[in-house]
Amino acid sequence: MVLPNASEDLSTEMEVDAFRRLFPLRYYECHLVESIRPDGRALARARDTTIALGAVASASGSALVKIGSTTMLAAIKMEVMTPTMESPDEGCIAIDFHMPPICSPIVRPGRPAEVAPVVSKQLSDTISSSGMVDLKELSLVSGKAAWMAFLDIYCLDADGAVFDAALLSATAALSHLQIPAVSMNDDGKIVLMSEEDGERLAQEPVNKEKRKLALRSIPFSLTCILYKNYILADPTAEEESIMETQVTIVLDSSSQLISFYKPGGSVLAYTPAIQDCVALTRQRVKELQSILDEANSAMEVE
Amino acid sequence: MEVDRPDGRSPSQLRPLSCSRGILNRAHGSASWTQGETKVLAAVYGPKAGTRKNENPEKACIEVIWKPKTGQIGKLERESEMVLKKSLESICIRSMYPNTTTSVIIQVVHDDGALLPCAINAACAALVDAGIPLKHLAVAICCSVADSGDVLLDPNKLEEEKMKAFAYLVFPNACVSVLPGGSLQVGKEPMEHGIITSVTHGAMSVDDYLHCLERGRAASAKMSEFLRRSLQPQLSADPSKAG
Amino acid sequence: MAGKAATTSTTYSPSPTTLKTKAPIFNEDWVRPDGRGFHQCRPAFFRTGAVNAASGSAYAEFGNTKVIVSVFGPRESKKAMMYSDIGRLNCNVSFTTFSTPLRGQGLDNKEYTAMLHKALEGSIMLETFPKTTVDVFALVLESGGSDLPVVISCASLALADAGIMMYDLIASVSVSCLGKNLVIDPILEEESSQDGSLMITCMPSRYEITQLTVTGDWSTPKINEGMQLCLDACAKLAKIMRSCLKEAALGSQE
Numbered sequence: 001m002v003l004p005n006a007s008e009d010l011s012t013e014m015e016v017d018a019f020r021r022l023f024p025l026r027y028y029e030c031h032l033v034e035s036i037r038p039d040g041r042a043l044a045r046a047r048d049t050t051i052a053l054g055a056v057a058s059a060s061g062s063a064l065v066k067i068g069s070t071t072m073l074a075a076i077k078m079e080v081m082t083p084t085m086e087s088p089d090e091g092c093i094a095i096d097f098h099m100p101p102i103c104s105p106i107v108r109p110g111r112p113a114e115v116a117p118v119v120s121k122q123l124s125d126t127i128s129s130s131g132m133v134d135l136k137e138l139s140l141v142s143g144k145a146a147w148m149a150f151l152d153i154y155c156l157d158a159d160g161a162v163f164d165a166a167l168l169s170a171t172a173a174l175s176h177l178q179i180p181a182v183s184m185n186d187d188g189k190i191v192l193m194s195e196e197d198g199e200r201l202a203q204e205p206v207n208k209e210k211r212k213l214a215l216r217s218i219p220f221s222l223t224c225i226l227y228k229n230y231i232l233a234d235p236t237a238e239e240e241s242i243m244e245t246q247v248t249i250v251l252d253s254s255s256q257l258i259s260f261y262k263p264g265g266s267v268l269a270y271t272p273a274i275q276d277c278v279a280l281t282r283q284r285v286k287e288l289q290s291i292l293d294e295a296n297s298a299m300e301v302e
Numbered sequence: 303m304e305v306d307r308p309d310g311r312s313p314s315q316l317r318p319l320s321c322s323r324g325i326l327n328r329a330h331g332s333a334s335w336t337q338g339e340t341k342v343l344a345a346v347y348g349p350k351a352g353t354r355k356n357e358n359p360e361k362a363c364i365e366v367i368w369k370p371k372t373g374q375i376g377k378l379e380r381e382s383e384m385v386l387k388k389s390l391e392s393i394c395i396r397s398m399y400p401n402t403t404t405s406v407i408i409q410v411v412h413d414d415g416a417l418l419p420c421a422i423n424a425a426c427a428a429l430v431d432a433g434i435p436l437k438h439l440a441v442a443i444c445c446s447v448a449d450s451g452d453v454l455l456d457p458n459k460l461e462e463e464k465m466k467a468f469a470y471l472v473f474p475n476a477c478v479s480v481l482p483g484g485s486l487q488v489g490k491e492p493m494e495h496g497i498i499t500s501v502t503h504g505a506m507s508v509d510d511y512l513h514c515l516e517r518g519r520a521a522s523a524k525m526s527e528f529l530r531r532s533l534q535p536q537l538s539a540d541p542s543k544a545g
Numbered sequence: 546m547a548g549k550a551a552t553t554s555t556t557y558s559p560s561p562t563t564l565k566t567k568a569p570i571f572n573e574d575w576v577r578p579d580g581r582g583f584h585q586c587r588p589a590f591f592r593t594g595a596v597n598a599a600s601g602s603a604y605a606e607f608g609n610t611k612v613i614v615s616v617f618g619p620r621e622s623k624k625a626m627m628y629s630d631i632g633r634l635n636c637n638v639s640f641t642t643f644s645t646p647l648r649g650q651g652l653d654n655k656e657y658t659a660m661l662h663k664a665l666e667g668s669i670m671l672e673t674f675p676k677t678t679v680d681v682f683a684l685v686l687e688s689g690g691s692d693l694p695v696v697i698s699c700a701s702l703a704l705a706d707a708g709i710m711m712y713d714l715i716a717s718v719s720v721s722c723l724g725k726n727l728v729i730d731p732i733l734e735e736e737s738s739q740d741g742s743l744m745i746t747c748m749p750s751r752y753e754i755t756q757l758t759v760t761g762d763w764s765t766p767k768i769n770e771g772m773q774l775c776l777d778a779c780a781k782l783a784k785i786m787r788s789c790l791k792e793a794a795l796g797s798q799e
Contacts, residue, residue, distance in 0.1 A: 056643055056686070056687060057609055057687065058609075058643060058644075058645070058646055058687060059643050062643075069597035069598075071596075073641075073686060075641070075643040077558070077642070077643050077648040078558070078559075079556035079557060079558045079559075079648065080556060080557055080558070080559055081555055081556040082555060096642070098641075098642075100639055100641075100682070100684045101615070101637055101639075101680070101682040102596060102599070102602070102613055102614070102615035102682045102683070102684045103596065103598060103615075104598045105598060105599070105617050105620070106356050108680075109637040109639075109653060109682065110653075114380075114384070115384070117377045117380040117381075118377070118380055118381045118384045120377055121377040121378060121380070121381045122381070124377075125503060129467070129503060129504045129505050130505060131505070148556045150642065150643075150648055152641065152642045152643055154641055154684070154686075156595075156596060156613060156684070157595070157596045157597055157598055158598055159597055159598055180559070182559050189557075189559075190559045191559050191560055192559045192560065237598065245392075247500075251508075252505070255507075255508070256505045256506065256507060257502070257505065257506050257507060257508050257510070257511050258502075258505050259502050259503075260469065260500050260502045260511055261500065261501055261502070262497060262498075262499055262500040262501075263384060263385050263388040263389065263499055263501070264385070264387075264388030264389040264390070264391060264392040264472075264498055264499050265388065265392050265498070266392050268474065268493070268496025268497060268498060269496055269497045269500070270495060270496045271495070271512065271515065274497075274512075274515075275512075278508055
């Protein structure tokens, strides 16, 4: 008596799965009328988000961020450079975004993903226009030495909303960054200071103690999909491939609009939809801010 | 509204526009677009058979190649390519020639501000020249926000550097329909009020952005008119489409 | 991009003021930097299913060495490939820019790629997926020594997670020869001052070796001792990998 039942269950299950693969758009529409998504989320709901700080031991600052199964690992390595003539009191942040072949079936070795340099550029733009880091803080000796912060972000698993996760990991790594204690030696080179040196004081310390950056308004982002009159927040890779029109909004903690990015798409964005997306982003900013604060305070306790 | 512009324009005054089509012999379609000193050349080849890997073979695909004035292509150009590709794909009727690729080559002749919108306008005119089926035309415009919150349209390079933020917006060109019922409406807003593409740089308030949209829409009507006019003569020369 | 490349060459990482004196490895009372016994491996941690987008994946952590391996396929071979009765194996190993103490370029490691391919090839039943390709991509998140053995073991686990047919799991362990001493599973510091190294990749339940590499200065008795050490460690490692797979299977059943 058990067997036929089991096979029947299997067959209905197969049908749903086949339907999903053959008519993805119809499958989604059936869900959308019920105001729910196949993964059980409400339309406006983002996936669970976690931040783990200090994931990379050899870096001065690092963060592992997960939004659903989209995973990003960001790490900062500090190097010393000679500042430019135009801004002798400023350091520099070099941001690079990588999509290694492990993250998605689309990326193959030797053929880098097309979106990687674009996301890289958007991250640099976003972080510089939000003004979250005062580059003067990265100065060591005016005109002679300044920090160059290499911020590298690796996508370990790409399942939609790649930019959102990348930005969150970048800001989290910057909030975790500890600038090492250094001094300048006789040759004018910057060297790390160990504890014994502090006692000897043979060299003039340039940066006496390990310190953190004072971050001003932090930018957070939310990607939404526009499909007909529906707005789907924080899409998965499947949703992104089926419904093409995406809008990415970046707001900072003081509600300034840092970026409104809509690259084409068959659905046009009208003012009401734009305002709805901004409202969703405002909510998400609060959520992400508290997740980041929690991660930072957990680090302090340790 | 008391912002002085170096070239004496009013805040919502565009620079002189010019557009010429069919300037390249070998390309299937070509156009040049000039806004003040900014000039971009666009050439269209195709549709050619086959699409690249990771593209949907059930639809026509557009590939954009950006040629800067000098030097090599960097991240900025890659971003422009991506924005152009996505914007053009959304105005093309992509179900018409499935599994084909149309190449759009953008050559920057001179950059004096609002480069990306200029390139989008040029590409759109070149697509029409090549006879690629389009749903509608698109017009792109650059709106910049001054520290005072004033919106200046179509800034040149000098102005761009002084602004706190700017937005590149692409609007659809309203279809002039012969069908009864007039122009297309989506809800309460006319179709040409929706945005196809938006790219912003710099921080501004949300209200500033909405203000940009409003001013951009008003100016896009004028540009649509210009684009339509400059594309018209050749169409009326074609006997099958006359009248 | 060009501007950035120019600046990279002019930057440097601040070095410590006092250079560490080289550890006196020839002394009788030398202890390993992390306090392990000479024949003691680092605690191994494995987890399967680390990457959702892949058909199979695994994450491995041996001390500071952290590795992710994704397996894609069996899927369509590249168009340029000729018809083949048996399946193909395609490997790639790359490092993150922050994997090494000094910031690297994050490029593909051709040598490790070739070694990984050779190590895995013998264990996979290629005839079970004709005309198609299985891609094994590894990313070393942090390099803490013995990177290649960790990548190989992790890749084997990822293949199992993807359901690729294999004769056996592959485990890989290396030993370093430091003066008179043989140390197993060396860390970065030990690898940099080693006189020679030996790496064994084997299928423990079949007691078959798929790859053996020896570099540097070795005497025959030392090689024998080293091989025995590695084989024992491989058997233990395979047990840990097996239990990780079992746990994952139990977890998915519930």
